[in-house]
Amino acid sequence: MAYFSVIISLYNKETHIKSTIESVLAQTFQDFEIIVVNDGSTDGSEAVVNSISDHRIKYFKQDNKGASAARNAxxxxxxxxxxxxxxxxxxxxxxxxxxxxQLIKSHPDHQVFAAAVNIETSNGVIRSVYSIKDIRDKDIYIVDYFESSYINTVLTSSSTVVHQSVFDKIGTYDTSLKSGQDTDLWIRIGLHYKVVFINDVLATYRYEKKSLSNRTKRADKPKFDNYIKFESGNPGLKKFIDLNRFSMAVLSKLENDQDSFRRFEKEIDYNNLNKKQQFLLKQPTSVIRCFHFFKKRMQHLGIHLSAFK
Incomplete structure (x- = not known):
């Protein structure tokens, strides 16, 4: 039995999967297995995985059922x-x-662990920023997931390790959701567990224009309805979800989807938003689109603007 099981859901990543697996094989800690589930790829992903010879790689394939189903498998x-x-x-x-x-050994009473990430965008690499008070490089924190994730999430699908008992308690990925499956899982984790987080960049998220996280469609917007019953008793959760609702409301305005905008906006407590966010929600679609265009232009110059800071 391996100490770590590395969970990889694979769909049409033939240009990336080799370097991803090689980054695992190059680990200084070698007690692991790699579980790869190919979710019906139509490119050469399978051939790439099969070209890598290592007995710790366990490869499976299934018909296309979505990333959540593949991760659960x-x-x-x-x-x-x-x-x-x-x-x-x-x-x-x-x-x-x-x-x-090392975090596991030094924090034996905890089950959820995470590290900081770099985000590789089309215009360079930026370091993820977190809402942890007085945060310092390389330091270790035991954090409430919601309160530490107001700017960026401290849990990501490439920088999170959990004890196997976590999934027994909270369940796995919800395959009924069309989008926001990761956020749904993080929320369920956050309701039950603290996160042992090290502010050391140990993972890199690689940007791809066609990835799901960069092409949310109107019908795919998450609704957050499953958590309303918990919000009144958990201010951190309420603020975290309100910030997610803010993002979806702005996206709805960009798409001129007024029904979705009203649905998200009516649930937001404006006290949970900063001045920039409150200002943006009150602007018409034309102004939001101008700000969005300006933000994209600044990114090309290496300047990354955010309403969350």
Whole structure:
């Protein structure tokens, strides 16, 4: 039985999957297995995986059912005590698993662990920023998921490791959701567990224009209805979800989807938004589109603007 089971859902990533797997094989901590579930890829992904010779790679394939179903299939096949999530196009620093193993040993009463990430965009690499008070590089924090994730999430699908018992308690990915499956899982984790987080960049999220996270469609917007019953008793959760509602409301305005905008906006407590966010929600679609265009132009110049800071 391996110490870590690395969980990879694969769909049409033939240009990335080799380097992703190689970043796992290069780890300084070598007690792991790699569970790859090919979710009906139509490109050469299968051939790439099969070209890598290592007995720790366990490869499975299924008809296309979506990333959540593929991740759940991989989780069901894992034998490791700890499950390390990794997207099929992202990368780990070679010390990632070793660092996580040290966190596990030094925090034996915790079950959820995470590290900081770099975000590789079309205009360069930026470091993810978190809402942790007085945060310092390389330091370790035990955090409330919601309060630490107001700017960017401290849990991602390539920088999160959980004890196998976590999925027994909260369940796995919700395959009924069309979008926001990751956020749904993080919320369920956050309702039950603290996160042991190290502010050390040990994973890289690689930007791809065609990825799901960059092409949310009007019909795919998450609704957050499952958590309303918990919001009144958890101010951190309420603010976290309101910030997500803000993002969806702005996206709705960009798409001139007024019904969705009203649905998200009516649930928001404006006290949970900063001045920039409150201002943006009150602007007409034309102004929102101008700001969006300006933000994109600034990104091309290496200047990254955000309403969350």
């Amino acid at each position: 991989a989780i069901s096949k894992a034998s490791g005590q700890y499950l390390a999530l990794l997207d099929a196009d992202d990368l780990w620093q070679e010390s990632y698993l070793e660092t996580i193993s």
